[in-house]
Amino acid sequence: MSVIEVAPTRVDPVRWPDVAEVPRRPMRAAAARFLFERAVARLPLRVWIDGALRGDGGAKAPVMRIVRPDAFFRRVGAGGLIGFGEAYQAGDWEADDLTAVLTVFASRVSTLIPPALQRLRPLAIPRMPRAQRNTVAGAKRNIHRHYDLSNDLFATFLDETMVYSSAVFEQGPDGGPRADEHGLPEAQRRKIDRLLDLADVGPGTRLLEIGTGWGELALRAAERGADVHTITISAEQRDLAVARIAKAGLADRVRVELRDYRHVSGSYDAIVSVEMIEAVGEEYWPTYFGMLDRLLAPGGRVALQSITMPHDRMLAGRDTYTWIHKYIFPGGLIPSDDAVRKAAAATRLRVADSRSYGLHYAETLRLWRERFDRRADEVEALGFDHVFRRMWDLYLSWSEAGFRSGYLDVRQYLLMEA
Template sequence: MTAPPSAPTAHTPGAHPERRTGIVAPPRLSRARTAVAEHIVRHALARLPLRVRLTAAEDIGLGGPLMDIRDPGAFFRRIGASGLIGFGESYMAGEWDAPDLVGVLTVLADHAADLVPRPLQRLRGVWAPRRPAAQLNTPEGSRDNISHHYDLSNDLFALFLDTTLSYSSAVFRGFPAEHDLLPAAQHRKIDRLLDAAGVGRGTRLLEIGTGWGELAIRAAARGARVVTVTLSAEQRELARARVRDAGLADRVEVRLSDYRHVTGDYDAIVSVEMVEAVGEEFWPVYFQTLDRLLAPGGRIALQVITMPDDRLRASRSTYTWIQKYIFPGGLLPSTEAVERVTAAHTRLRTTERVRFGAHYAETLRLWRERFAERAAEVEDLGFDAVFRRMWTFYLAYSEAGFRSGYLDVQQLLLTREETA
């Protein structure tokens, strides 16, 4: 796939330091702490349906996908120093690998709740890294957090997404799917949301989280008047160009704005996989904002990635590999968390819910395979080998979450409880 019409040309390789990720040498760690980490990790891996190769002469595990630990000393030191962040960093550094990376990560996701011994889980606050204060999703922090991921390069995303440039779960008619089916599957997802929100001719629609504009374009083609907001300057530039190319500039306004600063009344509000970037501290503000902006009788359609409520409660304050390298400030809600927040802080109630986590696993597989196929082109954009391993791990890690059922994705319809 080539970059879409109006996409900016590629930047000069090396012009953006964030594209050259690098990875630090394994941390210095006391022998005692390294030994404790090795004991815990060995014990956990030995009980899993994996084949873990530690040396040419030593395999542990119950049998299954191969996890090849090429530098056990560095692997255990990284985990001893920073837990699961170290586990991901060790992959980035090439200290372990797997012919079937998704298979290995799916096994680990299946056993996420009991990988760490329960006594240590109760002491998570002592050993687990804490999220940096700089990642708090204030208006300024949100702008920086979003820019970290979405302003990397429009050209990068165009290499592995489909022609709709949709960066969220598609809805397929059946599995397995081919990459050529992604545009229709993405439109199916968008149409479900627009139908749920009742979007048609004359609808005043607000979209929170523009992406690269496909939903706004599709809504405007129905006759809606669309205001769509994003914090990504790169996304806004390309979304505006795509809207113009579609001949819909008179129906779509793309704003560079925080959701908290939006004003007006809207018949419908849609948001696709954006609440995950809001941060738990601001979930009440986010849903209160939706409540404030919704006109009487209006409808809200959200697509949301969720995690189990018990895992959310256990890990909500832990600093994760995903937060450090991929989505600063991000946190997935649970179904129960959304219900608690809306009940406590708004008049909004969930009236419909559709789950389709298996479709996200398939979407991620297609993205991951295309990313691997285009590795040379990713390198030509200036992204180094460590960055490419980081993104391979991110896409595989996410796919495994959905394949295991640890993660889910839902479309929610929210309406307001009107008072007499």
């Protein structure tokens, strides 16, 4: 039986029970310390543990400090990557540059654990709870936990467009995205316009948008003269989208519905969906792509934007319950490019075009994170405590690290009849 003790930081035990308490698992903690020190010894990092320096980095390597080694290794030993995240929420470790540290880990995620021990992974890693399955009721609960936190919270770090997906920036002199905060609204609208162009949206187009967000894509499609039907299962998003559309004088061209994608009927010339498939779940990908097939009129076009990950990593982690599932996106699974193409191929649709924007997402996340950190006082005033703010910092930094390392990508797809 595991003995639990209270963590040495002031954490609300009701709101954050697994952050407030440290599991006493001495054998697992010792094993975690051995594996961690073995792994970081080969990494371009400088890791301070008990006053000693670990890692294979030079003076410019990012710095990670294990502030409370006993608590850190007990959490990691008991919970793996979930414990690693909870240790950051509790303040058990720090980083001078959190994204840089996490980028090192993300770039070597498949080799951190020795191959012999990786074969034991299914025995040690928790599986996704059935409660997070994306049934109609489950999907609503899952979405509510993230997107209905507070529109005001999202407004602290998103730009005026309230778009919560990767922007597409202009190309800079070095060939990479030229990103700055002032140009973010334009970059978000550029992304939307590229998707609308892929779907050939113009005057009179019957457009279905799956996943309204806060309404920017519907607004731009309506400004082109399209007849827009947009659906969401987030009440907070729906309410703000309706208000924004009415303020723009476009309510006669846009219908916003609180509706699950499985319950939509009709026929549409174009369907657009931006970073919604990640919340569908592998179990329901056939249903999702079957819906696209069923609702698309002959000769129509589908434009999707999706985060993707390498196929082997998707297969390895598809049943795994992670820190992201526990605290950020319950029930989600990022597909691989292969998985998207395979799911589409089971219908009459095929991928006719695909474009990658991974580094653009890294820059988008950097801008969001910097804005979120600058407005920490506003976030606190909304009722989100320091554990939440550290959780959100870790989420934004880990996501950015995924795109910077190439572990994650984001793609725009055009689907058409075969």
